[in-house]
Amino acid sequence: MMSSLFQEQRKLRQQREVAIRRGVVAVLDIGTTKLACLILQFVPPPANDAGAAGVKMPHASAFRVIGVGTVQSHGVEFGDISAMDQAENAIRNAIQKAQKMAGQRVDHAIVCFSGGTPRSYGVEGVVEVANGEVVEQDIGNVLAHCDIPDFGEGREVVHALPVNFTLDHRTGLSDPRGQIGSQLAVDMHLLTVADTPIHNIIQCVRRCDLELSGIAVSSYTSGLSSLVEDEQELGAACVDLGGGATGISVFLKRQLIYADAVRLGGVHVTRDLSAGLHLRYDIAERLKTMHGGLVATGQDDRDVIELADPKAPPTDERRTITRSELIGIMRPRMEEILEDVRARLDAAGFDSLPSQRIVLTGGGSQTPGLETLAQHILGRQVRIGRPMRVHGLPQLATGPGFASAVGLALHISNPQDECWDFDIPADRMGAQRIRRAVRWFRDNW
Amino acid sequence: MLPMKQRHNPAPSRLKYRLERLWLRPGVRFMALRGLPMAVIACAGLLLFSDAELRARIDAAVADMRDQIAARPELAVRSLKVTGASPRLLLRVKQVADLDLPASSLDLDVAALRVRVVNLPAVEDADVRLTTGGTLEIGIVERIPVxxxxxxxxxxxxxxxxxxxxxxxxxxxxxxxxxxxxxxxxxxxxxxxxxxxxxxxxxxxxxxxxxxxxxxxxxxxxxxxxxxxxxxxxxxxxxxxxxxxxxxxxxxxxxxxxxxxxxxxxxxxxxxxxxxxxxxxxxxxxxxxx
Missing domain, CATH: 3.40.50.11690 (Cell division protein FtsQ/DivIB)
Structure with missing residues (x-):
């Protein structure tokens, strides 16, 4: 089981390396309401900055965005693809827009998505260090010795991040290579998602003639882009208020230690408005974005909003509501979402972190008054975060709604070592390897 | 199963998407914008010149046009003037020049004429020029016997x-x-x-x-x-x-x-x-x- 996973993720990792060497990669954020595509160009390093091995690899962290395509997404519910051809159309549309802006063809895509009900597992492994000094092989060994929990049928590991190494009672090491010790232990963070959404995404991307070179969970990537370094170091949670799902990610010591998603989002707020005010869905969406709010004041009782339908035939009737009525509908749903987030964070033991900062990002975080409401529900240290500035990103794509797309760009340009970056020790691979050799002989003779 | 709701689909069709991606290949683009027109022009030229009759007609048309231009009165040379030559040499120069006046200055090979005149033993140097009014002037420096x-x-x-x-x-x-x-x-x-x-x-x-x-x-x-x-x-x-x-x-x-x-x-x-x-x-x- 572990091996097949290794194979898959290794392949993706190789694909990503190929893509970076080619210099152009598409970053695709498949959301429930919005599909964003950024095309990144990796800048080759200056001539005098050749790598130690003399290999000319494009400088991974030096990239610029050369194309952006944002389209409304269809056929996606709760962050999962529900109608393949509609989703495929939307992806094609986004890719084409971005390609047009970039003036360049893109062959590799790395995808993040918010669905699939991500689940976090903390696993640990202990192993004796072979030669006194910890080498890469020991790390591969200890990672292979982690006892993998049974996460059930139909689930797939997307991230396996070694979070913490312990070497003879010295804990909190992020990279024990080269240190002396006898017993090496690792805490690894496994993130699993349902495998059908992943297969759907792979299929969709393949049908758009693109090579899939990586998959990430969007709550992780939005945390990468929205949390500042201190927050990542000291411990913080990032809440990505998306359209169909709200992603939660907790960082400590620059490592993702927990990720989860609440299957509620901005779409539900709009649906509430649509049902409560008897409005068409798109008008309700417009009402939410133009006039929405979460904290009612006396002024809001006098703020009258006209519910005009520009496409409806003209009638004598004019419907109006006050802004406080609107807030009255939006607030309970938002409270529900935030309470759900609170419950997930509590279940994950967020209280025990040294710092309990919470950063709200994603399209839903633009709702006026959210900060007050979130402070009420989640605690004192809440702020609204925008994604980090990225070179070449146009103004329209710098909003909090693009947090996960920008984070994915950062993730691909500066990836963290994952479990499959280390070789599995030969004794664990043995059976596999012999079987492969036998198969090779059988295929060729 | 309910029929899928057909909403307005702004996405490009798969064919259009593929074509557009093909178009973004630099090689394809270069071929379409440079290679193909050049090949077409080359083929057309080749076809044109492989047809002997057509080529003869083109040659004839070009020659005809040249003749028409040469026949214009502005280009006519009507008289010959030789300066600096003794009477005996003058006759010889005129004989050598061998001009059929009036002629068109396009048909006149002035350089060859000069060479012919200079090749006369009694001529040390000569300059031949067309002056306004259709006169061909040959200035001669005679050799002086010593x-x-x-x-x-x-x-x-x-x-x-x-x-x-x-x-x-x-x-x-x-x-x-x-x-x-x-x-x-x-x-x-x-x-x-x-x-x-x-x-x-x-x-x-x-x-x-x-x-x-x-x-x-x-x-x-x-x-x-x-x-x-x-x-x-x-x-x-x-x-x-x-x-x-x-x-x-x-x-x-x-x-x-x-x-x-x-x-x-x-x-x-x-x-x-x-x-x-x-x-x-x-x-x-x-x-x-x-």
Missing amino acids: AVWRNEEGLFLVDRHGQAVARLNQRTDRPDLPLIVGEAANDMVPEALTIMRLAEGIDDRVRGLQRVGARRWDLVLDRNQVIRLPETEPGPALNRVMALHQAEDLLERDVRVVDMRDGERPVLRLSIDAVEELRRLRTEMQGEDA
């Missing part, structure tokens, strides 16, 4: 560069010019002229200059007298002879040859009569002494 040169083929007038200008029937046609004789004598005309100028004092006696072995001069006088001049610096040697002649009337005496080839001293050869006379006189003087 000596008469006799060789195996006859008598020639030569200019100072030794170029033969014209044939001469008799020496007496140009008695004013000095005569030079011998192999490659025409190569050293300036030197010959210098020698002749130095010999002005015995003008009436000089017959001519003879080039010996293509290396030195003999000044031939009447009464078969010869002054042999050295290869180098014949001028000072001749001056010495002239000085001897003035002081001693050397050349009036019965001397056959004045040999100046030895730079140290002149060597005289007397005639046989003179030698006998000299010997007789010497014995007389000895007899008186005895």
Whole structure:
């Protein structure tokens, strides 16, 4: 089981390396309401900055965005693809827009998505260090010795991040290579998602003639882009208020230690408005974005909003509501979402972190008054975060709604070592390897 | 299953998407924008030129157009004017130019005409130009004969560069010019002229200059007298002879040859009569002494 996973993720990792060497990669954020595509160009390093091995690899962290395509997404519910051809159309549309802006063809895509009900597992492994000094092989060994929990049928590991190494009672090491010790232990963070959404995404991307070179969970990537370094170091949670799902990610010591998603989002707020005010869905969406709010004041009782339908035939009737009525509908749903987030964070033991900062990002975080409401529900240290500035990103794509797309760009340009970056020790691979050799002989003779 | 709700789909069709991605390939783009048009043009050109009849028609059309332009009155050359030539040469130049006037200046090969004119022996240089009003003007610098040169083929007038200008029937046609004789004598005309100028004092006696072995001069006088001049610096040697002649009337005496080839001293050869006379006189003087 572990091996097949290794194979898959290794392949993706190789694909990503190929893509970076080619210099152009598409970053695709498949959301429930919005599909964003950024095309990144990796800048080759200056001539005098050749790598130690003399290999000319494009400088991974030096990239610029050369194309952006944002389209409304269809056929996606709760962050999962529900109608393949509609989703495929939307992806094609986004890719084409971005390609047009970039003036360049893109062959590799790395995808993040918010669905699939991500689940976090903390696993640990202990192993004796072979030669006194910890080498890469020991790390591969200890990672292979982690006892993998049974996460059930139909689930797939997307991230396996070694979070913490312990070497003879010295804990909190992020990279024990080269240190002396006898017993090496690792805490690894496994993130699993349902495998059908992943297969759907792979299929969709393949049908758009693109090579899939990586998959990430969007709550992780939005945390990468929205949390500042201190927050990542000291411990913080990032809440990505998306359209169909709200992603939660907790960082400590620059490592993702927990990720989860609440299957509620901005779409539900709009649906509430649509049902409560008897409005068409798109008008309700417009009402939410133009006039929405979460904290009612006396002024809001006098703020009258006209519910005009520009496409409806003209009638004598004019419907109006006050802004406080609107807030009255939006607030309970938002409270529900935030309470759900609170419950997930509590279940994950967020209280025990040294710092309990919470950063709200994603399209839903633009709702006026959210900060007050979130402070009420989640605690004192809440702020609204925008994604980090990225070179070449146009103004329209710098909003909090693009947090996960920008984070994915950062993730691909500066990836963290994952479990499959280390070789599995030969004794664990043995059976596999012999079987492969036998198969090779059988295929060729 | 409910029919899928058909909403407005802004996405490109798969075909259009694929075509657009194909178009974004630099190679495909280059081929379509540069390669293909160039290939089409090349093919069209090849087809055109592989058809002999079509090519002949194109050639004919081009020639026709050229003729039409050449026939315009602005380009016509109506008269020929030759300057700087003597009447005899004028006739010769006109004959050589061989112009069928009026002609078009497009048909006129002025450079070739100039070459033909310059190739005439009597012409040193010529410039040919078209002037306004349709006149072709040939300016000629004639060669001036400075000596008469006799060789195996006859008598020639030569200019100072030794170029033969014209044939001469008799020496007496140009008695004013000095005569030079011998192999490659025409190569050293300036030197010959210098020698002749130095010999002005015995003008009436000089017959001519003879080039010996293509290396030195003999000044031939009447009464078969010869002054042999050295290869180098014949001028000072001749001056010495002239000085001897003035002081001693050397050349009036019965001397056959004045040999100046030895730079140290002149060597005289007397005639046989003179030698006998000299010997007789010497014995007389000895007899008186005895």
